[in-house]
Amino acid sequence: DVKxxxxxxxxxxxxxxxxxxxCVQDMDHENMFWYRQDPGLGLRLIYFSYDVKMKEKGDIPxxxxxxxxxxxxxxxxxxxxSTNQTSMYLCASSVPRGTGELFFGEGSRLTVx
Amino acid sequence: xxxxxxxNSMESNEEEPVxxxxxxxxxxxxxxxxxxxxxxxxxxxxxxxxxxSNVNNRMAxxxxxxxxxxxxxxxxxxxxxxAAVYYCILRSPLNTGANxxxxxxxxxxxxxx
Numbered sequence: 001d002v003k004x005x006x007x008x009x010x011x012x013x014x015x016x017x018x019x020x021x022x023c024v025q026d027m028d029h030e031n032m033f034w035y036r037q038d039p040g041l042g043l044r045l046i047y048f049s050y051d052v053k054m055k056e057k058g059d060i061p062x063x064x065x066x067x068x069x070x071x072x073x074x075x076x077x078x079x080x081x082s083t084n085q086t087s088m089y090l091c092a093s094s095v096p097r098g099t100g101e102l103f104f105g106e107g108s109r110l111t112v113x
Numbered sequence: 114x115x116x117x118x119x120x121n122s123m124e125s126n127e128e129e130p131v132x133x134x135x136x137x138x139x140x141x142x143x144x145x146x147x148x149x150x151x152x153x154x155x156x157x158x159x160x161x162x163x164x165x166s167n168v169n170n171r172m173a174x175x176x177x178x179x180x181x182x183x184x185x186x187x188x189x190x191x192x193x194x195x196a197a198v199y200y201c202i203l204r205s206p207l208n209t210g211a212n213x214x215x216x217x218x219x220x221x222x223x224x225x226x
Contacts, residue, residue, distance in 0.1 A: 004156075035216070042218035043157070043200070059215075090156050099145055099206070104156030 003027075006091050006105035013112050019078040021108050023091030032074035033058075033092040033102070034066060043090065049074055050096065081112045117201045122221045125191045133186040133220050135201030140181050145204045148175065148186045150197040151219070157200060160186065196224045 007022035025032065034046045035058075045058030049068040063085060067075040074093075078085055088109050092102040118136045125131040137146065145164050149157040161168055161175045163184070168175040174187040188195055200219040 040218065043216035045215075092156070099162065099204075101147070101159035101162065102149070102157070104158065106156050 004091055004093055004103050004105040006089075006108045008108050009106065011108060011110045013081050013110065015080075015082060015112060017081050017112075019081045019110065019112075021076040021078075021089055021091075021110070023074045023076070023093075023105060024072055025074075025093040025103070026072065027093060027103065028071065029093035029103075030071070030096050031094045031100075032068065033094075034064075034074065034076045035090045035092065036060070037088040037090055037107070046076065081110075083112050086110060086112045116215045117203060117217060119199070119201055119217065119220045121218065122223065124223045124225060125188075126225050127193060128190050131188040131191045131195070131222065133188075133199050133201075133222065134183065135185070136183045137201070137203055138182045140203055141205070142181075143206050145206065146175070146177060146181075146184050147202050147204055148173070149200045149202070149216075150195075151200070152194075152197045157216075160199070162204075191222075191224045193224050193226060196222055198222070 147162040148160040198219040
């Protein structure tokens with residue numbers, strides 16, 4: 001079974017803490033994505049990576065950074081978490097072609113107090 | 114950026130067909146139309162995709178308008194397990210970045226027993 005695994009299903013952090021959300025895929029996909037999902041706003045793209053060490057900003061990159069040191073792993077970093085970053089975070093991967101489907105992880109629900 | 118618009122919600126009776134519409138009037142000639150769905154407490158999953166011709170798979174059918182400015186996802190017999198949020202997105206065949214991966218808020222399908 002193809003798989004995208006997110007390191008934590010639920011996290012609770014305090015304002016100002018540094019937060020790492022890890023995502024690993026076992027399909028040798030070039031593309032990886034981080035989305036956040038909020039009620040009434042749907043899925044919004046934070047960052048996209050099309051190769052190791054390559055990244056591109058999505059719609060809402062402010063307050064986030066990413067790291068792609070290995071092809072299978074894509075990390076989302078909140079340098080100083082704030083309460084407005086409380087959300088569901090979803091990682092996805094795909095082959096580069098437009099015909100390629102996106103495979104999603106189960107999501108990480110982050111609460112920032 | 115080519116984006117899609119969908120109704121916020123739809124209802125269907127169990128075991129009846131469901132037609133979920135999507136408008137994409139600014140679609141480019143090479144964009145693929147993808148559909149995903151998100152069950153409660155899960156990440157989105159791929160349903161179907163197409164370019165110009167109608168497509169069928171074990172989950173659903175995709176009907177694409179001749180001018181490609183709209184499409185319809187068809188669930189032939191809705192079951193309670195089909196209750197989900199359905200997303201229509203466009204994907205470029207080229208790895209041109211994240212601009213074409215707009216999910217929006219999708220259509221929430223309620224299936225009535």
